[in-house]
Amino acid sequence: MDVSIVIPLYNESESLEELNEWINRSFIHNGFSYEIIYIDDGSYDRSWKIIEEIANRDNNVKGISFNRNYGKSQALRVGFDECEGKYVATLDADLQDSPEEIPVMIDKLINNNLDMISGWKKKRYDSYFFKKIPSLFFNMVARVFSGIKLHDFNCGIKVYKKEVIKSIDLYADMHRFIPILAKNDGFNKIGEHIVKHQPRKYGTSKFGNERFIRGFLDITTLWFTNKFGRRPMHFFGLIGTIMIVIGILFTLYLGYNKLFIDTSSRLITTRPEFYVALTTMILGAQFFIAGFIAELILKFNLNQDKYSIKNKTF
Numbered sequence: 001m002d003v004s005i006v007i008p009l010y011n012e013s014e015s016l017e018e019l020n021e022w023i024n025r026s027f028i029h030n031g032f033s034y035e036i037i038y039i040d041d042g043s044y045d046r047s048w049k050i051i052e053e054i055a056n057r058d059n060n061v062k063g064i065s066f067n068r069n070y071g072k073s074q075a076l077r078v079g080f081d082e083c084e085g086k087y088v089a090t091l092d093a094d095l096q097d098s099p100e101e102i103p104v105m106i107d108k109l110i111n112n113n114l115d116m117i118s119g120w121k122k123k124r125y126d127s128y129f130f131k132k133i134p135s136l137f138f139n140m141v142a143r144v145f146s147g148i149k150l151h152d153f154n155c156g157i158k159v160y161k162k163e164v165i166k167s168i169d170l171y172a173d174m175h176r177f178i179p180i181l182a183k184n185d186g187f188n189k190i191g192e193h194i195v196k197h198q199p200r201k202y203g204t205s206k207f208g209n210e211r212f213i214r215g216f217l218d219i220t221t222l223w224f225t226n227k228f229g230r231r232p233m234h235f236f237g238l239i240g241t242i243m244i245v246i247g248i249l250f251t252l253y254l255g256y257n258k259l260f261i262d263t264s265s266r267l268i269t270t271r272p273e274f275y276v277a278l279t280t281m282i283l284g285a286q287f288f289i290a291g292f293i294a295e296l297i298l299k300f301n302l303n304q305d306k307y308s309i310k311n312k313t314f
Contacts, residue, residue, distance in 0.1 A: 001033055001034070001035055001084045002032040002033045002034060002085055002087065003027075003032050003033070003035075003087050003088070003089060003106065004034070004079075004087070004089070004162075005023060005034060005035070005036045005037065005088075005089045005090075005091055005099075006039070006076060006080065006083060006088060006090050006091070007019075007036065007038050007092070008075030008076055008079065008090075008092075008093070009038060009039065009040060009041065009075075009093035010040075010041045010043055010069060011043045011045045011047060012043070012047055012094060012202070013043070013046040013047045013050055014201075015093055015094060015095045015201065015202050016038070016047065016050045016051065016093065018095065019095055019099075020036065020058065020061065022095075022100075023036055023091075023099040024058075024060070026099040026100045027099075027103065030103045032103065032106070034060060034085065035060055035061075035083070036060055036061045036062070037061075037062045037063075037079045037083060038054075038064070039064045039065075039066070039076070040063065040064065040065040041066050041069050041070060041072070041074070041075040042066045042067065042068040043069075048063070048065045048311065051063035051065075051313065052313055055313035055314075061313070062082065062312070062313055062314045063311075063312065063313035063314075064079070064082065064309060064311075064312055064313075065309070065310045065312070066308065066309060066310060067309070067310045068308075071172075071173060072173070072175045073170040073171060073172060073173055073175040074170070074171075076170055076175050077169075077170040077171075080165040080166065080170070083162070083165070085162060086161075086162055087106050087109070087159060087160065088159070088160045088164075089102045089106070089157070089158065089159045089160075090156060090157065090158050091156060092156035094200055094201075094202070095198060095201050096156075096197060096198045096200055097155075097156050097157040097197070097198070098157075098195065098196050101157055101195045101196070102157070102159060105157075105159040105193050106159055108193055109161070109191065113189065114189045114190065114191040115160070115164050115188070115189040115190060116161065116164050116178075116179065116182055116187065116189075116190055116191070117158065117159050117190070118150050118152065118153070118155055118179055118190065118191070118193070119152065119155035119156070119157040119158060119192075119193055119194075119195035120152045120192050120193065120194050121152055121197040122151070122194050123196075124197050135152075135154070138153075138154070138216070139151060139152060139153055145219050145222075146179070146183065146219075148190055149192075150179055150190070150192055152192075153176055153179060153180075154176045155195070157195055158178065161187075163187075164182050164185075164187050167185045168181040168182060168185060169181075172218060172221075176218065177219060177222055180219075180222055180226075181222075184226050232291055233291040233292070233294070236287045236294065237287070237288060237291045239284075239287045240283075240286075240287030240288040241284070241288075242284070243283050243284030243287065244280070244281055244284035244285070244288075245284075246280045246284075247276075247277045247279075247280035247281030248277075248281070250273050250276050250280070251281075253273065254268055254271065254273055
């Protein structure tokens with residue numbers, strides 16, 4: 001198998017037949033063998049029924065259905081687990097990305113010896129204030145945090161070498177940051193390709209503007225886990241040590257001052273330094289405990305799959 005095309009979807013019944021025909025037309029003359037993997041992320045419309053019908057007549061098609069809506073990251077994750085192609089492409093099911101870009105992107109990836117290549121929707125048919133401006137700001141922050149010079153981290157159309165997607169672990173809403181996850185795993189050859197963006201033909205977007213807020217929180221989490229994920233005590237322990245040292249210094253000052261300088265009957269508990277010492281030592285101990293717990297969680301590796309498959313067509 002040359003290419004696996006992984007397509008997560010949620011309530012996209014109107015576009016599926018047209019999308020499948022478009023993919024087949026795009027690959028009919030380029031000589032690639034391919035498979036199409038649809039992951040129905042708990043749709044409540046006729047999406048799964050249509051996927052079953054397409055799979056029954058098209059041997060290139062596989063379908064997977066979730067029990068409920070788990071999110072795009074989990075849909076991509078199970079699609080990556082099932083794919084067999086040497087190269088793996090992702091595509092949204094809303095007809096806004098052109099499947100014709102995929103063979104071109106594969107050729108570019110091969111010719112430039114890249115690990116992955118990401119689409120860039122340079123001209124977008126979206127709301128200027130609610131989509132374009134937040135997207136520009138989000139991508140700027142992602143470039144600063146990651147050092148990866150991409151214009152569109154969240155573009156749905158991307159192409160990877162198989163070993164890239166088999167190495168990364170998707171969770172929460174981290175599908176937006178697959179280039180960063182790939183880079184963290186040592187796949188540094190990341191390219192970009194300008195793709196055509198089509199106006200939405202059916203339905204409405206399934207992602208609200210709150211995704212940008214979640215995106216900024218997720219990229220902060222990603223930065224933290226990349227820097228301290230395998231050594232959490234280096235973060236929590238450092239802060240805890242600093243606070244405990246501050247508390248000890250204040251305690252020594254208070255003791256020396258009471259014994260040798262201010263020997264009056266005034267209670268130490270009436271002095272603000274006492275509460276600074278008490279607070280910093282308690283917080284320092286709590287940071288140490290948090291560090292130990294994080295180390296234990298890391299040691300025993302409590303990560304588990306977070307999706308439940310309802311049906312398959314294969």
